[in-house]
Amino acid sequence: MTAAAAERTARPCPECGARMPVDARFTVWCAACEWNVDPVRAAEGEPPGLLERRRRELARRHGERLLREVADGVPLKARRDVASVLAQVLAVLVHGVTVTLVVLGAWCLVAGWGTPLPVLGLLLLCVAWPLRPRFGEAPDDVPLLRRDDAPALFALVDEVAEAAGTRGVDLIAVDDEFNASVCAYGLRGHRLLTIGLPLWEVLTPPQRTALLGHELGHFANGDTRHGRLTWTAEQSLEAWWYFLAPTPRPDAWTVVAVNVITFLPWLLVQGLRLLLDQLTLRAGQRGEYLADRVSAEVGGREGAIGVIDRHLVADSVLTALARERNRTALRTSRAAGAPDPADGLWDRLVAHVGSVPEHEFDRLRRAGTRRGHTVDATHPPTHLRRHCLTLGPAGPARIVVDTAREARIADELADARRKVARRVLGARY
Numbered sequence: 001m002t003a004a005a006a007e008r009t010a011r012p013c014p015e016c017g018a019r020m021p022v023d024a025r026f027t028v029w030c031a032a033c034e035w036n037v038d039p040v041r042a043a044e045g046e047p048p049g050l051l052e053r054r055r056r057e058l059a060r061r062h063g064e065r066l067l068r069e070v071a072d073g074v075p076l077k078a079r080r081d082v083a084s085v086l087a088q089v090l091a092v093l094v095h096g097v098t099v100t101l102v103v104l105g106a107w108c109l110v111a112g113w114g115t116p117l118p119v120l121g122l123l124l125l126c127v128a129w130p131l132r133p134r135f136g137e138a139p140d141d142v143p144l145l146r147r148d149d150a151p152a153l154f155a156l157v158d159e160v161a162e163a164a165g166t167r168g169v170d171l172i173a174v175d176d177e178f179n180a181s182v183c184a185y186g187l188r189g190h191r192l193l194t195i196g197l198p199l200w201e202v203l204t205p206p207q208r209t210a211l212l213g214h215e216l217g218h219f220a221n222g223d224t225r226h227g228r229l230t231w232t233a234e235q236s237l238e239a240w241w242y243f244l245a246p247t248p249r250p251d252a253w254t255v256v257a258v259n260v261i262t263f264l265p266w267l268l269v270q271g272l273r274l275l276l277d278q279l280t281l282r283a284g285q286r287g288e289y290l291a292d293r294v295s296a297e298v299g300g301r302e303g304a305i306g307v308i309d310r311h312l313v314a315d316s317v318l319t320a321l322a323r324e325r326n327r328t329a330l331r332t333s334r335a336a337g338a339p340d341p342a343d344g345l346w347d348r349l350v351a352h353v354g355s356v357p358e359h360e361f362d363r364l365r366r367a368g369t370r371r372g373h374t375v376d377a378t379h380p381p382t383h384l385r386r387h388c389l390t391l392g393p394a395g396p397a398r399i400v401v402d403t404a405r406e407a408r409i410a411d412e413l414a415d416a417r418r419k420v421a422r423r424v425l426g427a428r429y
């Protein structure tokens with residue numbers, strides 16, 4: 001809608017009388033007094049569980065404190081505070097218990113040969129097996145790109161990595177999430193970058209570079225390395241928690257007795273899980289702000305802020321994709337020669353996001369600030385990240401992708417785009 005058309009369909013705010021533009025597709029709200037800025041909050045479905053709420057609350061508190069430090073001129077640097085060192089120690093102790101079980105089990109097997117001890121040894125080894133640290137594997141259910149499949153994309157990732165002060169990735173996965181992420185997998189710590197096409201497609205080229213900057217920034221800051229140790233420990237604790245969980249409806253005295261014996265260890269494990277979670281939270285917040293800093297360095301401040309703003313329309317993007325999927329499912333059969341609905345899905349999505357007026361982005365930003373919107377429970381609230389970026393240096397982007405390079409990258413992603421589009425649409429047509 002043009003500004004003139006919007007003015008023609010404006011109406012006065014019931015609270016303060018200011019003019020509010022009316023666009024039938026979006027919420028009518030007042031920018032002057034914020035009347036109706038967040039009408040769906042009350043109808044928002046299930047509130048998150050206790051642990052999740054506590055996490056968000058802590059994320060907000062740590063996020064605000066870090067932001068105050070940055071605003072006071074304290075340089076944002078990667079440093080491990082006492083809490084994150086304690087988290088590493090706790091993680092080593094958790095794995096230490098597993099190692100002890102293995103050593104003890106092996107000793108019982110070998111030294112106790114000819115006695116009943118090997119039975120105990122086997123039991124200990126059986127308990128230790130599910131507690132072992134698991135290093136993850138490359139995904140096998142989404143399109144994967146290796147260096148030879150996508151030389152231009154890998155070259156861009158390498159360039160971003162070099163600017164961030166780290167090395168590139170070994171594998172790129174392309175999936176249908178409105179997200180991007182990095183992780184290490186396998187015993188040797190191969191690097192995986194996952195690009196969610198619904199997000200990637202609605203970003204401009206500088207925003208894509210900024211997005212890569214944020215993700216590679218996590219490698220540069222050591223978040224993935226430190227995260228790996230605590231993450232594997234979390235998994236071991238989860239296995240303990242599962243072993244020791246009380247039987248829900250004990251029907252025999254023996255079961256009751258088992259519940260009584262395991263109750264205290266179960267509580268202890270639950271406590272350790274909470275503790276580990278809290279200890280890693282603050283370093284996680286710092287890591288996100290630092291990754292945003294790298295994002296702004298390589299893709300420019302506007303690019304980095306643009307990525308954060310795009311997250312505000314995540315719900316709208318997912319709704320648009322769900323609508324496409326429903327439309328495809330309703331079509332009983334596709335006539336021969338009719339266009340494949342997967343063709344052009346991403347272009348339609350880009351057009352949809354492009355049609356969201358600035359007035360609506362403004363509303364989403366303000367509603368996000370009120371709610372404490374976060375990308376997920378581990379990220380600082382979105383409005384704090386945005387604010388932190390505006391306090392950082394405003395230098396130009398270090399990496400600029402020209403149209404020829406952009407086209408080469410799009411070419412390399414073409415096959416993944418088609419596959420993921422078909423997957424989004426249910427791929428049954």
Ligand SMILES: [Zn+2]
Nearest residue numbers: 013016030033
């Ligand atoms: Zn008003």
Ligand SMILES: [Zn+2]
Nearest residue numbers: 214218288291
């Ligand atoms: Zn991040």
